[in-house]
Amino acid sequence: MDFTYPLSGIVTVVTLLIYMWMAMQVGKSRGKHGVPAPQNTGPDEFLRALRVHENTVEGLLLFLPALWMFALTFGDLWAALVGLFYPLGRIVYALGYYQAADKRSRGFMIGLISTIILLIGSLVGFALSAATLYL
Numbered sequence: 001m002d003f004t005y006p007l008s009g010i011v012t013v014v015t016l017l018i019y020m021w022m023a024m025q026v027g028k029s030r031g032k033h034g035v036p037a038p039q040n041t042g043p044d045e046f047l048r049a050l051r052v053h054e055n056t057v058e059g060l061l062l063f064l065p066a067l068w069m070f071a072l073t074f075g076d077l078w079a080a081l082v083g084l085f086y087p088l089g090r091i092v093y094a095l096g097y098y099q100a101a102d103k104r105s106r107g108f109m110i111g112l113i114s115t116i117i118l119l120i121g122s123l124v125g126f127a128l129s130a131a132t133l134y135l
Helices: 006-033 044-074 076-083 085-099 105-134
Strands: none
Touching (some): 006 044, 006 076, 006 085, 044 085, 076 085, 076 105, 085 105
Protein backbone atom coordinates (compact mmCIF):
# COMPACT_ATOMS: atom_id res chain seq x y z
CA MET A 1 0.00 0.00 0.00
CA ASP A 2 1.17 3.46 -0.84
CA PHE A 3 -0.66 6.32 0.85
CA THR A 4 0.04 9.91 -0.09
CA TYR A 5 -1.06 11.34 3.27
CA PRO A 6 -0.11 8.81 5.97
CA LEU A 7 0.78 11.38 8.65
CA SER A 8 -2.46 13.30 8.26
CA GLY A 9 -4.24 9.95 8.40
CA ILE A 10 -2.49 9.10 11.67
CA VAL A 11 -3.45 12.48 13.17
CA THR A 12 -7.06 11.85 12.07
CA VAL A 13 -7.18 8.39 13.66
CA VAL A 14 -5.54 9.60 16.89
CA THR A 15 -8.03 12.47 17.07
CA LEU A 16 -10.98 10.11 16.59
CA LEU A 17 -9.62 7.70 19.22
CA ILE A 18 -9.39 10.59 21.68
CA TYR A 19 -12.98 11.49 20.80
CA MET A 20 -14.05 7.90 21.50
CA TRP A 21 -12.28 8.08 24.88
CA MET A 22 -14.27 11.22 25.65
CA ALA A 23 -17.52 9.46 24.72
CA MET A 24 -16.64 6.64 27.10
CA GLN A 25 -16.04 9.20 29.86
CA VAL A 26 -19.60 10.44 29.40
CA GLY A 27 -20.90 6.89 29.67
CA LYS A 28 -18.84 6.23 32.80
CA SER A 29 -20.08 9.46 34.32
CA ARG A 30 -23.70 8.57 33.51
CA GLY A 31 -23.26 5.29 35.40
CA LYS A 32 -21.42 6.86 38.31
CA HIS A 33 -24.04 9.58 38.82
CA GLY A 34 -27.13 7.64 37.78
CA VAL A 35 -27.97 9.85 34.80
CA PRO A 36 -30.00 7.71 32.37
CA ALA A 37 -30.04 8.43 28.65
CA PRO A 38 -31.34 10.62 27.13
CA GLN A 39 -31.09 13.00 30.10
CA ASN A 40 -28.46 15.69 29.77
CA THR A 41 -28.72 17.09 33.26
CA GLY A 42 -27.04 15.98 36.43
CA PRO A 43 -24.17 16.84 38.75
CA ASP A 44 -21.42 19.19 37.60
CA GLU A 45 -18.97 16.30 37.13
CA PHE A 46 -21.34 14.70 34.63
CA LEU A 47 -22.05 18.00 32.89
CA ARG A 48 -18.33 18.70 32.48
CA ALA A 49 -17.77 15.28 30.86
CA LEU A 50 -20.74 15.90 28.57
CA ARG A 51 -19.49 19.36 27.58
CA VAL A 52 -15.99 18.04 26.80
CA HIS A 53 -17.57 15.51 24.45
CA GLU A 54 -20.02 17.98 22.88
CA ASN A 55 -17.45 20.72 22.43
CA THR A 56 -15.03 18.30 20.81
CA VAL A 57 -17.57 17.14 18.22
CA GLU A 58 -18.25 20.80 17.44
CA GLY A 59 -14.53 21.37 16.94
CA LEU A 60 -14.11 18.26 14.79
CA LEU A 61 -16.45 19.77 12.20
CA LEU A 62 -13.85 22.49 11.62
CA PHE A 63 -10.64 20.64 12.39
CA LEU A 64 -10.91 17.55 10.18
CA PRO A 65 -11.71 19.32 6.90
CA ALA A 66 -9.11 21.97 7.72
CA LEU A 67 -6.47 19.31 8.34
CA TRP A 68 -7.12 17.59 5.02
CA MET A 69 -7.38 20.81 3.00
CA PHE A 70 -4.06 21.92 4.48
CA ALA A 71 -2.56 18.54 3.57
CA LEU A 72 -3.75 19.03 -0.01
CA THR A 73 -2.27 22.52 -0.26
CA PHE A 74 0.92 22.33 1.82
CA GLY A 75 1.60 18.63 2.12
CA ASP A 76 1.22 15.78 4.53
CA LEU A 77 4.14 16.57 6.83
CA TRP A 78 3.16 20.19 7.48
CA ALA A 79 -0.50 19.32 7.97
CA ALA A 80 0.36 16.61 10.47
CA LEU A 81 2.80 18.83 12.38
CA VAL A 82 0.26 21.61 12.76
CA GLY A 83 -2.67 19.23 13.13
CA LEU A 84 -1.09 17.19 15.92
CA PHE A 85 -1.65 20.12 18.27
CA TYR A 86 -5.44 19.70 18.00
CA PRO A 87 -5.66 16.25 19.63
CA LEU A 88 -2.97 17.20 22.15
CA GLY A 89 -4.94 20.32 22.98
CA ARG A 90 -8.11 18.27 23.34
CA ILE A 91 -6.43 16.02 25.90
CA VAL A 92 -5.24 19.04 27.90
CA TYR A 93 -8.71 20.56 27.54
CA ALA A 94 -10.49 17.42 28.73
CA LEU A 95 -8.22 16.73 31.68
CA GLY A 96 -8.55 20.34 32.84
CA TYR A 97 -12.31 20.51 32.31
CA TYR A 98 -12.88 17.21 34.12
CA GLN A 99 -11.35 18.88 37.19
CA ALA A 100 -13.08 22.26 36.92
CA ALA A 101 -14.66 24.36 34.19
CA ASP A 102 -12.14 27.17 34.64
CA LYS A 103 -9.24 24.79 33.86
CA ARG A 104 -10.25 24.20 30.24
CA SER A 105 -8.88 27.33 28.56
CA ARG A 106 -5.28 26.31 27.84
CA GLY A 107 -6.26 23.11 26.04
CA PHE A 108 -9.06 24.86 24.18
CA MET A 109 -6.67 27.52 22.89
CA ILE A 110 -4.10 24.95 21.75
CA GLY A 111 -6.71 23.19 19.61
CA LEU A 112 -8.26 26.43 18.39
CA ILE A 113 -4.94 27.89 17.25
CA SER A 114 -4.11 24.67 15.40
CA THR A 115 -7.47 24.78 13.62
CA ILE A 116 -7.14 28.46 12.73
CA ILE A 117 -3.67 27.91 11.25
CA LEU A 118 -4.98 24.99 9.21
CA LEU A 119 -8.00 26.97 7.97
CA ILE A 120 -6.10 30.14 7.07
CA GLY A 121 -3.28 28.12 5.54
CA SER A 122 -5.77 26.19 3.43
CA LEU A 123 -7.36 29.39 2.21
CA VAL A 124 -3.97 30.82 1.29
CA GLY A 125 -2.93 27.59 -0.43
CA PHE A 126 -6.13 27.36 -2.45
CA ALA A 127 -5.98 31.07 -3.35
CA LEU A 128 -2.39 30.69 -4.60
CA SER A 129 -3.38 27.62 -6.59
CA ALA A 130 -6.37 29.42 -8.09
CA ALA A 131 -4.21 32.41 -8.99
CA THR A 132 -1.75 30.12 -10.75
CA LEU A 133 -4.51 28.36 -12.66
CA TYR A 134 -6.75 31.27 -13.57
CA LEU A 135 -4.64 34.42 -13.69
